[in-house]
Amino acid sequence: MSQDSEDSYEEREPRRDVHIDSERREMFEALQESEDSPFYQAENHDLFMFALGYGRENTMPETIKNEKGAFFGRASLSERQQAVIEAVAVSEERDVRVLRDQRMVYEIAEEYANAGIELLHGRVFGPADDEPRRELALEVKEQYQPEEDDEP
């Protein structure tokens, strides 16, 4: 196996922390601190995972343009959440071998979360939704069990 794929993905360890765009930190914080926000007091890593998913569903990954800031230690993620991040990378690259490059795996996650948080912030604090909690919950339910076949 190592024979035919040495040139695909470099074997790299993931970084200790997971990062976000330092200019977008305020968006995360606003979503966590406002009592009206559906994500009131959500933990950094949990909100990150949501933003990641939301970004995947609604837009393209966005490279972090400004300074990166550590948002939480990778160890805060549960095993399942780490599995999700790996799955996202596999799905993005259409190749399981990306899992060798753990650094890239997390960068992909960071870029999706980066895109997702901006959208999410606009959604929650924007004029549209009256009851963002319920709306988002229903969307979440639908996403988990969609009617049609999923094609990422």
Next chain:
Amino acid sequence: MNDSEVHSLILDRVDEVEDDDLRAFLRGVLEHERDILKEPRAEYAEQYKELVDNFVGNESLQEFDNE
């Protein structure tokens, strides 16, 4: 614990300050505050100014950083 002294909770932390001058200054201020609580006096201003002059304006503070 004597009420005439500053609560040890506070003093213990002041003692942890590494900067000698800052530490001594803080002790001075807090002890004076303790005295004021016992007998209100308006003299703190002069006293504190003297203390500050004592600790700043020293040759040894040429490299004084503000942290």
Next chain:
Amino acid sequence: MNNVQIFELEIEDYRQYEGNQTIPLETTSEKHINVIEGQNGSGKSNILNAITLCFYGEETHTDSNDDEGLESDPLVNKKRLKELDPGESIQGHIEIKLGKGEPEYAFRRTFSTARQEDAAEGDREERQFNSSIGDLRLRQRFGGNDWRPNPNPENILREILPTHVHEYFLFDGEQLDEFFQTGYTDHVRAAVLDVSHIELLNSAVGHLGKVQRDFESESSELGGDIQDLQERKEEASQELERLKQKRDELEDEIDTAEGKIDDIYDELAGSADDDVREMQQRRVYLEERLDEQEDELVDTKEAVGASLARAGGIAYNADALRYAVSELEEYESSQNGVSGLTEELLRGILSRETCVCGADLTECDSSREHIKDLLEEQTTESQDAIEGRLRMERALRDGESLIEGLLADLSELEDTRTAIDENETELANISAQLEDEDIIDNERAQELEQRRRDIQGRISKMEREVGELNGKIEQQEDVVDERREEWKQAMREQDEHDLLVRQSEFIDSATDKLSEIKREILEQVRTETEQRLERYYNDLIWKDEDYEVVLTEEYEVRLYGPDGRKNLGSLSAGERQVLALSFMAALSKISGFSAPVVIDTPLGRISSEPKQLIAQNVPDYLNDTQVTFLMTDVEYSEDVRAYISNEVANEYHLEFQNGVTQVVDR
């Protein structure tokens, strides 16, 4: 006894206590409890009053059973007063001897009652008396029997048990019940701030700020730009002060207004009209319930925040999970085909020691090593892949329960919201009914209710103003910072002004450090109080279960039993009493003062079964402190007595006969 204790309490002609009565109260480490037992009305509570009268010049216990209130009764014993003619007076006194191993201080307070000219009351002549209280005096022992006057009794007392913390050492068990009523978080906050000397830090920071501005104002004499910058800076600071002052004033006004509403509530609660009383009672209950519900609402929002984030993290990525799982499955099965070198094959080769190509592996180490390496890589990689896939499958399955959890939390949120709405509607109804003369035929009630509504309206308006002011204050603080920076810049550019800048920055670091210390201490005291509170509660409570007690950053007390959170309002009187006693114990420990504790009616509200169970734990309660209990005969049952007898150093009974109390050794 390492702590300060009361050696002796001497009472002369104080209220029920005729003549001179001395009560020895010395305790040891092994026997740290005193009990003074007497029926209600026998003068039990006046023992506590005697102590606070002596130390602080006030009697802090008011008997809720007493219609007249102590203020109307003369201080000197009534029997003795009969001897008086108009114009004459009698003096009494209270003396308390304190010390650690031995008596060191004797605090004494005299008081007197004078008889005045009789007043005509209908067809009778009523005797008139007037009482007054003397100054606190102190004698100090300098070895042996050498007692000398000390001219600073207040200073010495402040070192042992200052006024502001004495409530945690000398208190009425029955009044504790009020401790956890509405608005208690303010009491709790005040108590914690009290014991931690925080006011010292606040005051220091305030003074340093002023001194700093004095220093900086010297720069206005330097003329030119610097003078302008100094003036702008000063202007901004003054504006900030103004805003803060306005806010503080509003907050005071809000407090006063809330006090007025409390008064109105009291009056409505005491109305002669049954309907009015009932409605007011219902209202008070609903308001307490509303507070709890609003807390629940916040808690549930937090729960939803967590479950939404977690469920969404899985759900939005479910498609990626499914895709990755199937890709990994394919990869695993393809591993066997691609290189043709399955794990099985490799292991087979190694055990047979012969390669498929016929080479003898025993002869060639490097080949064997190579095959071992391949095997290891193979197994690690396929193991990783399998593990990875399994984790992803688990994550995917989790989605189900996470979403269920989310929907359940949302339901709860909506239920709480509905309950709050219903509650608010009912409250509005009550208010409307009280004002409706068709429903409540009571002019006074209508008047009061209308006033209440007006005041409440004002309060809401003021609260909004405070909110706005806080926003402006935050902004103005930024403006002040900016202008200081500009000034500093200009000052630094000219070396000769460097000194002033350094002085100013020195003060900055001092202020920062003090603020930091304040935050740390408050946090430390809060967590220590919480830990002790939990420990004492579990020690005293008669249940087998373990309770968790939390003291939040907003100084709210939360109690968690095995079935979850227990609302303070739903605790039995006994449970609340135990909680309050624990709180007192916690604060007295943390205050840093090692003073004796005197508790009037500690077990008054507790029914007999739990009382005995608590009594079993009482010996451990503050077991390194002298504790004096003033109990009724009902509290001090034979069972309770048996439980604590090993720890009791002194036991007294108050014999009340013919209006006079005698202290008798049991």
